[in-house]
Amino acid sequence: MLLYDNKDSFQGKFHNGVLEREGKLTLSTSANRRYIGKWQDGLMEGEMRIDTDTGGWIEGYFHHGVAHGFQREFGVRESTMDKYPLMRFVGRYFRGIARGFCWKGLWGGGYICGYVDSKDGSFSGPDIAYIYPDFKTVLRGEFKDEKVIKGQMCSLIGSKSERGVCIPTFTKPEGQVYEFEEPSRKTMAKNPLLLEPWEATLSYVKQSNLDQGGEGLFLQTKKAKRITCGLLQWNSSELILCTYVGKIWHFRLQDKIKR
Secondary structure (H helix, E strand, C coil): CEECCCCCEEEEEECCCCCCEEEEEECCCCCCCEEEEEEECCEEEEEEEEECCCCCEEEEEEECCEEEEEEEEEECCCCCCCCCCEEEEEEEEECCEEEEEEEEECCCCCEEEEECCCCCCCCCEEEEEEECCCCCEEEEEEEECCEEEEEEEEEEEEEEEECCEEEEEECCCEEEEECCCCCCCCCCCCCCCCCCHHHHCCEEEEECCCCCCCEEEEECCCCCCCEEEEEEECCCCEEEEEEEECCEEEEEEEECCCC
16 A cells, blocks of 8 residues: 555555556545556556546546546436436547547436537537437537537437447427527526427426416426426526426526536
């Protein structure tokens, strides 16, 4: 076992000195951050597992200390009732930058996917898709840093495998053109009454059953359980997840969400 001056610790096997080693590196500044794998010349090399600060983990390949090759990341479950952890990322890296077709899991159960920008690895380009939590409804079009610039609705109809990564296939986008509208503390959007196609299949608005309740939100079906049926955002740092569990509505505020 090797104990560093900053209280970090390494436990495993050493080969020709401390720079060539195989085992587990635990950081003292975090209760969960651990690196498991091999190091060459003091740098991560080959297949690694990284336990993150938030309780998730990363599995992938590294070369000269940076991500290089296939990688996937899992995050914590969104609620204690979820059976599986959230898939945060699936794709490939080249010298530390995401390349090719990648997936990113988002809060609420949706995914953004597509061929990422080769310069910075961001979800930017003319053919990026946001797949809604029902894995049927899709918003596809031009995106910039995960925000839709110009997109239309289509449907997920199948998938194929390319170098171990699942690539979805869609119908042709058509209909209403959607774009990201930056919210502020005074307005939610430029077109706040524009119908959201996916949410329209799950809920509708009518006069509340409560006295002086104004308008209320109602489910389209009584069979829905444990589903996220709405993402209510007021400003750039607040996100409310609207979830129906049994006969109870749950509204959870996520403070300082990075979009």
